[in-house]
Amino acid sequence: MASEKVETIIAGNYVEMETEGGEAKASKSKLSRYLWHGGSVYDAWFSCASNQVAQVLLTLPYSFSQLGMLSGVLFQLFYGLMGSWTAYLISVLYVEYRTRKEREKVDFRNHVIQWFEVLDGLLGKHWRNAGLFFNCTFLLFGSVIQLIACASNIYYINDNLDKRTWTYVFGACCATTVFIPSFHNYRIWSFLGLMMTTFTAWYLAIAALIHGQVEGVVHSGPTTMVLYFTGATNILYTFGGHAVTVEIMHAMWKPQKFKLVYLFATLYVLTLTLPSAAAMYWAFGDMLLNHSNAFSLLPRTGFRDTAVILMLIHQFITFGFACTPLYFVWEKAIGMHETKSVLKRALARLPVVIPIWFLAIVFPFFGPINSTVGSLLVSFTVYIIPAMAHMITFAPASARENAVERPPSFLGGWVGHYCVNVFVAVWVLVVGFGFGGWASMINFVHQVDTFGLFTKCYQCPPRR
Secondary structure (H helix, E strand, O other): OHHHHHHHHHHHHHHHHHHOOHHHHHOOOHHHHHHHOOOOHHHHHHHHHHHHOOHHHHOHHHHHHHHOHHHHHHHHHHHHHHHHHHHHHHHHHHHHHHHHHHHOOOOOOOOOOOHHHHHHHHHOHHHHHHHHHHHHHHHHHHHHHHHHHHHHHHOOOOOOOOHHHHHHHHHHHHHHHHHOOOHHHHHHHHHHHHHHHHHHHHHHHHHHHHHOOOOOOOOOOOOOHHHHHHHHHHHHHHOOOHHHHHHHHHOOOOHHHHOOHHHHHHHHHHHHHHHHHHHHHHHHHHHHHHOOOHHHHOOOOHHHHHHHHHHHHHHHHHHHHHHHHHHHHHHHHHOOOOOOOHHHHHHHHHHHHHHHHHHHHHOOOOOHHHHHHHHHHHHHHHHHHHHHHHHHHOOOHHHHHOOOOOOOHHHOHHHHHHHHHHHHHHHHHHHHHHHHHHHHHHHHHHHHHHHOOOOOOOOOOOOO
């Protein structure tokens, strides 16, 4: 009975949000609504899967060379499951927060709920500040990584310009995402992005198998602790793409149906990441240690050029995914979030792109930067903070008694739930942040010492 009441509150109010201004909506063509305006479970699935496996697909073979084949496979399965668990926790906290607020007659028309607001409403300002810092910093560097990846990829089909110059070009291109209002409007882009990534993943796997093993191939990983934990934190980063979970949920007609969306998205993503990374590592072995972008080792063909172009488009989409929550935060800070003019909001958002552009030029280390962001930011943003927040939110007996979403019985109720949360928080704190942070920072500093900041062309072959 309680769950039916909750669904009525959540879905009813949200439909009201979306149907306001019915005349304007009625005037839209059916085609426009199908392509532009999404809020179903399927839209959420496409958004999660598309956002999770962008440029990192090209760095996973590099991680396999650091970890070795067995550890590479096991870490993908392990962190995929762990990421799905914490995405589930975030969804539970979102539904809890929204239900409490809507029972208090809070109106969310023209307002997108974000993770830091969930933490604020459930746990107070200190949790809000921590969530805001880690989430925004992670999304900032997540956007930086997409720009770096664009420059790295385009270089393999057009090396007339160095990678730094390409970063300038794609920074300007990605700035156009300021015109996309919200995650509702990513329906067609999410679908296309996932199709593009699927093509690229299977191109990598098939091309590596057709190419065969290079002469004298060596598979020595893991060789050092630094490389091992650097590779592991890149995989932690791979399955920590749910920093935008709350915004994706808020774009759904019925957010309470999100619970298993991320798990099913992860299962699909594993069908892309495991075959491509394993095949590339089988074919090239230790050569990948000095080639963090998988494209760099495959011969240039029409298929490779197609994969590069598709990944460029997908990275533009993923840049929008990572940056949109930052746009929302900035709009709220300057009082523009409830402005209905798309043009005014777009102009207000432009200052967000400038520091992203700058950082992509300063730290163009495609591959190593993923591990650094994974260990220092992803570990807290999407693993430790959600696990701890869930435990503290439901620590009082009254909160557990009145919880909108109860723990699944197969885990042993609240006791089992808490045991899993403690394991996740401790594991990621020790292995992800501790060992991973130590290893990734050593590797990152090594890249700075070797190539320098503002390097024009990271890991480019010498000119003939």
